[in-house]
Amino acid sequence: MSSDSSSTSGGEFTNPNPSPNSTSKPLEDQFASAALTEPDNEPPEIQESPNGVANGSVGENSHGEIESNEREGAVGSNLEARQSVRWRRTNSEVEVEAPSSPSSSGYAGERGSSSGSGSSGGFDMIGGGIGGGDDEEIQEVSNVDSIQDSQASWMPGKRHVDEAKERGQRGIYYGNIVMIEVGVGNRDGEGFQCSTTISDPVMVVVVLVALVVAVTMVTELVDDASLSWRKRKKHFFILSNSGKPIYSRYGDEHKLAGFSATLQAIISFVENGGDRVKLVRAGNHQVVFLVKGPIYLVCISCTEEPYESLRGQLELIYGQMLLILTKSVNRCFEKNPKFDMTPLLGGTDVVFSSLIHSFSWNPATFLHAYTCLPLAYATRQAAGAILQDVADSGVLFAILMCKHKVISLVGAQKASLHPDDMLLLANFVMSSESFRTSESFSPICLPRYNPMAFLYAYVHYLDVDTYLMLLTTSSDAFYHLKDCRIRIEMVLLRSNVLSEVQRSMLDGGMHVEDLPTDPLPRSGTLSPHLGQPRDSHESLREPFVGIGGPAGLWHFMYRSIFLDQYVSSEFSPPINSPRKQKRLYRAYQNLYASMHDKGIGPHKTQFRRDENYVLLCWVTQDFELYAAFDPLADKAVAIKTCNRVCQWVKDVENEIFLLGASPFSW
């Protein structure tokens, strides 16, 4: 494993000019210093390739390597190295969650458990059931080394790499050890990183026994459905604090009533001791808990995502539940602990499953920012003007969106819309089929705006992907909002906004191949625009690069901090299959978590090389840049390229961002 990473928190990266307006000019200087201060003793990345060859078997080397053919004119030895790296890449793809292939499951495997009441056998069973069995399972489908390596390089952030490696190895050799990490409630700030052990041995036993029971419950469901249920890599559960199931991503909630009771027993018991269970690690599996008053949320996952990411996903699921019901369900539980919430959530399964799916493709779920559909400045202005018009007539928020991208949005004075609320609202609207067929008026709650109360949303699809949402506080505003919509629709048609939206959907946004090479493009007319035909940039490409953008740039994401918006480049080869996209997404998610790790961060820069990518992250007060390069990319050139990406984003910012309407600036 020759993954090297460097980071700095020192003064030389501090943005000399933190005011939002000044973002455009000092970047070059900063990057110059970034390039200068980069350590010279970078381990030679070519070392990586012999390893790859040594680990790999020749047979598998043959499949799936069409891409390397495109590297015409590459130097022979370089090509060879590249191939071996490629092989490792395809190999480790197996670890990516793929619901369609049951063989890569986490839960599968024979489990010889008979009953949950075995006294001393309990501990062994945990190992055999959760830890050991799954190790075995993954060995079947992929190379354990590569998984452990990547896990080790990611887990608790850079400074703990050694410790992480140790942990990873423990996963292999002592798969039956269950690590319980409990954060003490009143020291929430320090939380989970300093994994407190439970001091009361009886308590540990009880928690473990409860886990045994959990495993037993799973094995006792013997029908086919439960077999496939166990094979799922990532489960989400919502339950009440009396142990009644509310939602399960897979399987019938009622059939999982025993399992849900087990989860409640674990959570409530630790709660009674004044503690809070945050995470239970069992072999490859992480069990993440989130307690929200009378509502318990649990994720069981073997996807190796960081704890912080999984917890953030549980937070969003809770938010989605609030969006549908508001926090006033808590009152029902206060009056009656037996309260059964499932009837209230009837028919919303698809909303939750769509949200959970977005955890593996939508960066908004961890960036906490929204993204805009690229549009000419004037077009977006025209859309904004008519929305502002209706907002002035008593509409709280007017939002025009195309799929999950914002065309324009406007809020009444002092009303601010959180990006997470937008994500949850858009998910609610897009996943509910009934919104597509007619104009609708529905109570919804924006949890970040006011979790206790309902707003009313008028929703209407203007074409197959474009929809308008008008939010109001008045439950009898339907006809007023309908009139507003008619006015808006007329203006949008007259000003060709809708046809521009269609065109933008077809053209896509920023393509890494179009990254301008000119380091000083601000000489007026040379400034590149998204609308330009992409062929015009072909000649500018650096000749030695075959795939992706200049200097092996494959993809990037740029998040503007004060706009609460991000822009992500279009996926292009070699990141062209959904599986590769999902893996890159996970890599970004890990990168984000390690950059924002409260224990050791926040960091300003990170450069990371593994067998899949070179990943580069740069965080300033104004923006965050995440970029993925070819794993053989040169570090200095990669840094320079990031500089150019930032400049490029600046140059086209009035097309890719919604300016002057930051939700928090009203």
Place this chain on the structure above:
Amino acid sequence: MPSRRRTLLKVIILGDSGVGKTSLMNQYVNRKFSNQYKATIGADFLTKEVQFEDRLFTLQIWDTAGQERFQSLGVAFYRGADCCVLVYDVNSMKSFDNLNNWREEFLIQASPSDPENFPFVVLGNKVDVDGGNSRVVSEKKARAWCASKGNIPYFETSAKEGINVEEAFQCIAKNALKSGEEEEIYLPDTIDVASSSQQRSTGCEC
């Protein structure tokens, strides 16, 4: 979707250790009995679907450990129970005497909204042992206690022979259901935005 509207009933089984709580549950859910005694640790959870008056229910049965060292689990386990089953061994006076403690303890820890009318069911288990010759608690005595606690339904059962088990759980389901009948009213608020913006809205609607 009326088919999705199923009710889940949480049933807690309490009683001294060794009176046959786990055996009753196994007899009811799996129709199996084992003579071997295995102490329950913490709690076991089983589910069973029941049909009652043309409606489908899921019984979520919490089989708790009888040993005193697990008493501290109480609050966590009892919360939101729809019915509580108290079990004693007709061949053990002490297990019968303790019913009172179990009932009190449950009412304190679960703190149901209407403790007077919370549904309990009492089961006198192991009536098969020694042909009834070792029996020390008479049916009369047990029924008298149940009557004094607000007419708790009483069943004499044998988990081993499967006597009265089905009937007892039918009654448990019925009583659990009765207690869950009062529907909760769920009435969220609507946001009340400051009057200034509302005035503005009426002003512009011309």
